[in-house]
Amino acid sequence: MGGMAEEKKGASALSSSSSRSATSHSDDKTEAKSATRRTSSGKQSTSRTTSPRKRTTAKTPRASRTTKAATAAAVANGEVPAQSIPVADPSQFGRIAVMDVTPNEESGRFPARVELGEPFKVTAQVFIEGRTKVGATAIVRNHRGKEMQRLPMTCTNPGLDRWEVMLTCGEHSDVKPWQPEFAAIKRQLGEWSVTVEGWEDTYKSWLHDAAIKVKVNDDVENALESGAQLLERWAKTADAKLSAAQRKMLVAAAATMKDTSLTPEDRLAAATSEPVAQLHLTNPLRDGVSPSQPQRFLVQRPESSFAAWYQFFPRSEGAYVDPETGKIVQGTLKTSVSGLERAKAEGFDIVYLPPIFPIGKTNRKGRNNALEAGPDDPGSPFGIGSELGGHDTVDPLLGNMDDFKALVAKAHELGLEIALDFALQCSPDHPWVKQHPDWFHHKPDGSIAFAENPPKKYQDIYPIDFNADMPGIEKEVERVLELWINAGVTIFRIDNPHTKPVRFWQDVIAAVTKKHPEILFLAEAFTRPGMMRALSYVGFTQSHCYFPWRNTKEELGKYLETTNGDDGYYQHNTFWPTTPDILTAYVRDNGIAGHAVRAVLAAMGSPSWGIYNGFELIENKQRPGFEEQIDNEKYEVKVRDWSAADKYGIAELLTNLNRVRREHPKVFSYHNLTVLESSDPNILAFARHTPAELTGTDKPETLIVVVNLDGHEAHQAMVHLELPDYGIDPKWGAHIHDELTGRDFAWSWDNFVSLAPWADVAHIFTVVHED
DSSP: OHHHHHHHHHHHHHHHTOSSSOOOHHHHHHHHHHHTSOOTTSOOOOOOOOOOOOOOOSOOOOOOOOOHHHHHHHHHHSOOOOOOOOOOSTTSOOSSEEEEEESOGGGGTSOEEEETTOOEEEEEEEEOSTTOOEEEEEEEEOTTSOEEEEEEOEEEEGGGTEEEEEEOSSOOOOOOTTSTTHHHHHTTOEEEEEEEEEEEOHHHHHHHHHHHHHHHTSSHHHHHHHHHHHHHHHHHOGGGOOOHHHHHHHHHHHHHHHOTTSOHHHHHHHHSSHHHHHHHHHSOOOEEEEEOOOEEEEEEOTTSSSEEEEEOOGGGTTOEEOTTTOOEEOOOTTTTHHHHHHHHHTTOSEEEEOOOSOBOOTTOOOGGGOSSOOTTOOOOTTSBOBTTBSTTSOOTTTOOHHHHHHHHHHHHHTTOEEEEEEEOEEOTTOHHHHHOGGGBOBOTTSOBOOEEETTEEETTOEEBOOTTTHHHHHHHHHHHHHHHHHTTOOEEEEESGGGSOHHHHHHHHHHHHHHOTTOEEEEEOOSOHHHHHHHHHTTOOEEOOSGGGOOSHHHHHHHHHHHTSGGGGTOOBEEOSOBTTBOOHHHHHSHHHHHHHHHHHHHHHOSEEEEETTGGGTOOOBOTTSSSBSSOTTTSOOOOOGGGGGGTOHHHHHHHHHHHHHHOGGGOOTTOEEEOOBSSTTEEEEEEEEOGGGTSSSSOEEEEEEEEOOSSSOEEEEEEOOGGGGTOOTTTOEEEEETTTOOEEEEOSEEEEEEBTTTBSEEEEEEEOOO
């Protein structure tokens, strides 16, 4: 806190020294010292390059010469306002310097991605010579170039000339792709832009000097006359977009300032009244307006960022043990309606199904990944393809294409999307093996090589070789995806996309989304950060991520800020506590409380999260030596007793978490999370905040999440809340409501919390802003 106070003090000193005259030598030192500080993101501010363009040989345009009338006005009025300077090349500066507009990764080659209506942050360096005051405005334009939003930016680091603002592209919507209203949503999708306009804040510069001169009685008449002329010019400026009443108010204030029968203090007060001050915030006089190059934003449909996923295996839904034979009878697509209804009851948006294609018999895996399958083992759904068909065929044991379409129709009736797993790999029995043998890796002896990641071996899977005929593979994959899109699938979860060329996915996703911009892609890519980022650049809307392995307070704090920071413009991390492939030691060892903790962190820590079914039943026994469940559902049919879920309470918690998300959609963004200071190493606290101008209610929205990471012991902590940052008046403090228990509390700057795993593992507070 001491460092923060020192920084604010330095920033205030810089701000108060601003005026059109040149800075003193000591002021230069102060600014240079302040400029060495790091930004709030912890990164040193550096200029980023814009998109590469051809070097122009065009003659640099000079600043516009003032007209004779303006010159005459300058003689009469004392000062010529800053003029906008034409810019013919991106490398040229305008009258005001605007640099380092973010986000702008990879030199602007890939647009930042946001969901329609999702709040997001834009920052820039904006400055002018000397001590003159500047302002900044952010303007959002849709893909047709129409201005949709115009908001003032706030200077958050004067020493680094750093300005920022929260914006939205369009309004949040829950409309689904199959609903008639989606046509209006679809028309809003595409590449929008944000332009930062820097401008000289003539009013603020004048006011700074005039207030001092009136106080010390120095050249008062000139100072007040200059201010009156400024207000009159402001009233006539079209750029300010003033109403008739606002213009009249400014003219009246100017007249008061010219009235020499009043005291200088009363005359100055006319220019500093509340109406004038408010107008300076909303409709300022902007001289020398200098726009940045537009920053591109790819605006995507609802649930591209903000979504709750639920995964189940259709063959386990409705499965039962035949009392006569003692054998398991697997479920079908028809019995899978129970999974849809459970997902709906718990508040999820998307149902994700593992592959539903025929399963090969050659080298079929047995229970727990055994090399040899027993006569009743169903095999892994990821061993795709048999004599019955491949990726374009429904496994007859599950049903047929009509059964699948009926399941999709039921999901849509419940308001659920269907996401289908697409694993681009084949069993040795897949039709492609005979039809396209060149699509597979061959050993020197001519045999096809099965997949392996030594020492792991996957004898039931042939990986694809993209070197011989990538265009042919792309065409076939596009055909298969089109078939499932026509059957009602709106999202594809891609298995291990990082084991295929990035360019392959870039081509396929571009071809699919050109025809169907509503289709989303989730990457299951647990791999190096560079590959994960590249996949997001080429069109993967969401991504599995490292969340399951981030367990300590320090690890989680850093990962929450990474997920919900600048990276979130490109890679939308989806938080899953467990998957069929992942069961961490934390979930294994912390019982019901551990499941609750991970669910809260996942649902509140990322706009997109997911649950693998069985989580409600505390299925947390690992296969010895492996970080996955024993009796893994990938290799067998599970028969579950869903009536037992009530005794654990996790299903109720999941439902509550999704309710909170559904009731506060404006606060879930990849760009508005802050980790809060807390005094205990086991207590993690963070807040999500959206300012009032973006909520549509004229009130800010704030969620405060406090979690006890220890699944066995109670912990207490002091949690610090920087009240003004969340639209809270320190004079009154905050009235907060716990969404999980219904209890109300009063919070101030530093607040005591106590959480015990046998009672409450977490608080989820909403800040109540009174009318």
